[in-house]
Amino acid sequence: MPHLEQLAELTGHEDRVWCATWHPTKPILATxxxxxxxxxxxxxxxxxxxxxxxxxxxxxxxKRTIRSVAWSPDGRQLATGSFDATTGIWERDEDESGDYExxxxxxxxxxxxxxxxxxxxxxxxxxxxRDKSVWIWxxxxxxxxxxxxxxxxxxxxxxxxxxxxxxxxxxxASYDDTIKIWKDDDDDWYCSDTLQGHESTVWAxxxxxxxxxxxxxxxxxxxxxxxxxxxxxxxxIVTPRRGEPVWKCVATVVGQHDRCIYSVSWSKAHGxxxxxxxxxxxxxxxxxxxKPEAVGRLTAEQQRAMNEPGVLVETVAVAEVKEAHGTSDxxxxxxxxxxxxxxxxxxxxxxxxxxxxxxxx
Amino acid sequence: xxxxxxxxxKELDLDALVHLENMFxxxxxxxxxAAGERNGAIxxxxxxxxxxxxxxxxxxxxxGCAQLWKTLAQQDPERISEKSLKKINSxxxxxxxxxxxxxxxxxxxxxxxxxxxxFKTVASALQTAERYxxxxxxxxxx
Numbered sequence: 001m002p003h004l005e006q007l008a009e010l011t012g013h014e015d016r017v018w019c020a021t022w023h024p025t026k027p028i029l030a031t032x033x034x035x036x037x038x039x040x041x042x043x044x045x046x047x048x049x050x051x052x053x054x055x056x057x058x059x060x061x062x063k064r065t066i067r068s069v070a071w072s073p074d075g076r077q078l079a080t081g082s083f084d085a086t087t088g089i090w091e092r093d094e095d096e097s098g099d100y101e102x103x104x105x106x107x108x109x110x111x112x113x114x115x116x117x118x119x120x121x122x123x124x125x126x127x128x129x130r131d132k133s134v135w136i137w138x139x140x141x142x143x144x145x146x147x148x149x150x151x152x153x154x155x156x157x158x159x160x161x162x163x164x165x166x167x168x169x170x171x172x173a174s175y176d177d178t179i180k181i182w183k184d185d186d187d188d189w190y191c192s193d194t195l196q197g198h199e200s201t202v203w204a205x206x207x208x209x210x211x212x213x214x215x216x217x218x219x220x221x222x223x224x225x226x227x228x229x230x231x232x233x234x235x236x237i238v239t240p241r242r243g244e245p246v247w248k249c250v251a252t253v254v255g256q257h258d259r260c261i262y263s264v265s266w267s268k269a270h271g272x273x274x275x276x277x278x279x280x281x282x283x284x285x286x287x288x289x290x291k292p293e294a295v296g297r298l299t300a301e302q303q304r305a306m307n308e309p310g311v312l313v314e315t316v317a318v319a320e321v322k323e324a325h326g327t328s329d330x331x332x333x334x335x336x337x338x339x340x341x342x343x344x345x346x347x348x349x350x351x352x353x354x355x356x357x358x359x360x361x
Numbered sequence: 362x363x364x365x366x367x368x369x370x371k372e373l374d375l376d377a378l379v380h381l382e383n384m385f386x387x388x389x390x391x392x393x394x395a396a397g398e399r400n401g402a403i404x405x406x407x408x409x410x411x412x413x414x415x416x417x418x419x420x421x422x423x424x425g426c427a428q429l430w431k432t433l434a435q436q437d438p439e440r441i442s443e444k445s446l447k448k449i450n451s452x453x454x455x456x457x458x459x460x461x462x463x464x465x466x467x468x469x470x471x472x473x474x475x476x477x478x479x480f481k482t483v484a485s486a487l488q489t490a491e492r493y494x495x496x497x498x499x500x501x502x503x
Contacts (some may be wrong), residue, residue, distance in 0.1 A: 108485045133478070135485075146444070147485035150478035188451075 002361045003319045004282065008052045010041050015350030019068045019332045022073045027336075028055075031354050038080055038090075040100070041354070049344070052356065061088040063101040064236070068115045069161075073122040076292050078212040079146065080115035087127050089143060104143040108135055108150075113161040115118055116332035119168055124148070128158035134172050134182065136189055149184060149189040165211045165268065173202035175232025179216055179226070181247060192241065195226055197249045203277070206266040213313075214247065217261035219273055223253040225287065225313050235300075246255050251290075251313040256283055267335040270317065272359070276330035280348060284319040286312050321357070325349030362390045390461045411487045413463070416473065424456045424494050430487060 015034030037059035061083035076344040087106035110131035156175035179195040200219035229237040259278035298310030328350035336344040343359040434441035
């Protein structure tokens with residue numbers, strides 16, 4: 001059976017760790033915390049991933065907790081979203097000191113910024129906030145960021161934003177229990193679909209490697225998998241908006257986590273889903289096509305009658321680590337984004353520590 | 362006539378006596394309905410006026426800002442880029458599409474949200490912290 005083994009524990013943050021994010025190409029990890037700093041960690045020796053050091057501490061950029069951190073796709077810049085309502089853009093001085101400096105501050109949100117995300121091309125940045133809005137920024141020359149759109153259709157706090165792995169398609173998760181899908185129509189962004197089904201706050205979302213599915217993690221203690229059905233799909237799922245695909249729930253993971261789930265990561269390297277939350281446990285799931293006798297599986301007639309695909313995907317629990325951060329909540333889990341170290345998983349918790357795990361098959 | 366009244370009162374009508382209370386309750390209910398309908402219509406109208414005032418005041422505020430910015434952009438194209446001007450124009454278009462008559466559906470709420478979003482986009486592009494401060498409570502009363 002596959003399992004997770006701990007490679008390293010990284011200590012240094014003086015408050016809870018909110019988010020851990022891998023550099024897109026290098027074995028470098030960025031973490032942010034309630035101590036208002038970001039720490040950059042690097043393996044001291046590429047051959048031995050058990051020894052890590054903190055190479056940089058990004059301080060002074062934010063007045064309050066840094067809630068999330070995201071690398072630009074080229075790895076040149078780092079964005080930080082803070083409870084002080086601003087988003088910081090950081091760049092490393094490659095020539096001299098090697099220090100990171102804050103090169104831009106994005107203002108606009110009325111209060112706590114909860115999450116930030118760069119689009120695949122790096123041309124767009126999305127931010128979301130407790131003020132219920134999602135902002136889309138265009139990245140321009142000379143560290144200039146121009147707001148393209150302010151989307152205010154969520155009725156509550158927006159917890160997380162995530163871009164599609166290849167398309168310019170944004171998903172946002174909210175305290176209003178829904179996920180919304182946003183699209184661009186000639187610089188005008190609009191909500192193309194609202195995914196309803198969770199019974200409580202949706203804390204986290206991640207796209208499948210193909211981009212045709214989304215996994216969502218919720219305070220209702222379930223994970224859901226949503227699949228995109230384009231117009232004219234073979235199952236005959238009706239797409240109400242002309243030309244627009246529709247997203248439908250095709251699997252629900254119930255009875256695994258027994259507290260809120262705060263974070264979920266869908267590996268782009270091997271397709272395993274990692275989730276963690278207030279039950280202090282990291283769980284790994286594999287997705288397979290649902291067997292004909294699976295619970296919730298619908299016949300073609302039922303699918304047509306209900307306009308729902310029913311259960312199409314089965315999630316198999318493949319591994320778990322109990323008390324991965326002792327008795328502390330786990331706020332973030334993140335798979336390494338590419339094949340090179342695809343078996344690495346980072347986690348951050350309320351105990352202020354960051355842990356790096358390796359998937360052993 | 363006086364004769365009949367006399368006779369009526371003289372005759373002991375038990376039925377009427379028994380239903381006397383019910384009858385007054387019924388009369389009272391009818392009077393209440395009539396008065397409620399009248400007062401409710403007034404109250405509803407005042408409420409509608411207040412809400413309409415609130416909505417329009419906000420949209421009017423955005424319209425004022427947008428028109429001023431547009432004028433500034435035309436006078437000083439160096440300071441306000443063409444891109445920003447395009448945004449201002451699309452904000453003005455949205456504001457123009459806001460209905461001036463009473464609407465029976467709630468589309469105006471969604472439209473107002475889009476106007477709010479567009480206003481923030483423009484304010485951000487112009488690097489101003491301009492924002493709508495909620496109107497003081499209406500002085501209308503009833």
